[in-house]
Amino acid sequence: MSRLPLEGIRIVDTSAIFAFPYAAGVMADLGAEVIKVEGPSRVEPIRTGMLSGAYPENTPGDDPWNRTPTFHVVNRGKKSLVLDLRNPKGLKVLKELVLSADVFLENFTPRVTRNWGMDWPNLKEMKPDIIMMSNTGYGHGDGPYSDYPAVATSQEASHGLTHLTGYNGGVPSKVGQSYVDFVASWTCLFALSMALRHRKKTGKGMWVDIGMYQLGAFHISEYLMDWVANGKDRSNRIGNRHPWFAPQGCYPCLGDNDWAVLSVRDDHEWEALCNTMGRSDLVNDSKYIGHANRLKNHDELDQIIGEWTKKYDKWEVMEKLQDAGIPAGPVMDSRDMNTNKHYWDRGFMEKVESDDPTLGTRVLMGRPWKLSNTPISIKGPGPKLGEGNHRYIVGELGYSEEEYQELIDEAVTADKPADTRPIPTGNLDDMVAKGVYGYWDPEYRKKLGI
16 A cells, blocks of 8 residues: 555644644544644633534533534544643643654644744754644734734634625625635645655754735735736625626525526527527527626526526536536535535545444545545544543653653643533424524435445
8 A cells, every 4th residue: 555645744733623623634634643732621622612513413422522523524533632731741741742743733822832932943942853833813923913813704804805705785794614714724734745845855844834814815816916906996795796707696496495506607608508598589689798798787687597597406407507518506505515426436525433332433524635646535533532641641751650640630631621611402403493503304324324
């Protein structure tokens, strides 16, 4: 079997939530040993918070912090070490562990690692070949925002994306769930490959300093350049439409809250759309000849297209339009995505076995890319909290059993959170009625084959 790309690389991951934790989960897929470090009073928020999702079978169990699905998706294949980094003894263990690592991941505000003596100037003195990767809202440095805490949702506003998103005449709107977090995930993986190459060539480490604000701004660069070059600002938000393709939109289909999207890029596709809808009379209608006219009369076109799409389910709409050469797709919900044959054929959805019999086999999201010569797969579920405490503290760092017990007694390490916030559970039909969920499918396990 081919050697995995990151086989032999040890990564100490102190990050939380989505951006770096998900990147580190993919690093584990790629063969790295990833040690996730959490605190007894600061466990990964997606173990216990509202971002963690529903419990399997809506059952918390005796250790709910080990059962939340979002945690397993993001932290798959990792090991777990619990250390109270507010305690000098816990910080000492972390520093000793980092000396054995190739990569150190963190997403604290800059003051935290400075106070620990683990910022880049100190870390490279401790271990000159270490690769340090930092992910903050606004990047390290002397800028006025550098010490500000941030989350991806609020950053959509501060990097300008919210200004561009929304409907005509409406308020600025967010794009989706933590958009720039996942841009940071892929950027982290790309940057790690460069840093490892640099180390191989020079023997020296590197600090990768990611500012999510800049990532977000980078991805709206054409609008920023328009202001630099022309003094123009696009304040007219256009919803699902396109600045020059027309018609483009999201249209209702047969079914409950089912939709499909399409985009017409030129006159040839416009003619194909008309013929597919059985409305060849529209092809040469002067109101719709050319992009400018179709943009001007987009409201009318939306009505015409919507009346046609309502006759078919969203999959039929996609197939009819794709067969005619028109870009189109269904709006997929969670069930659609988890059961979609194409995703399974691509290997994007993977079955992962847990040693916890109450979890058993579950389906996790893989990666959006494949390697031609090296099969990549998820190596296991997320780790149980503190499952690697003894292995790393005693087995690797050489602490005695007595010293290890002292760390337990002083709550420097643990295998349970010091405090948990339970995720509300209840009857799923009631939750649907209250609008917590759109629906629930009692046959979901059968449909997933688990």
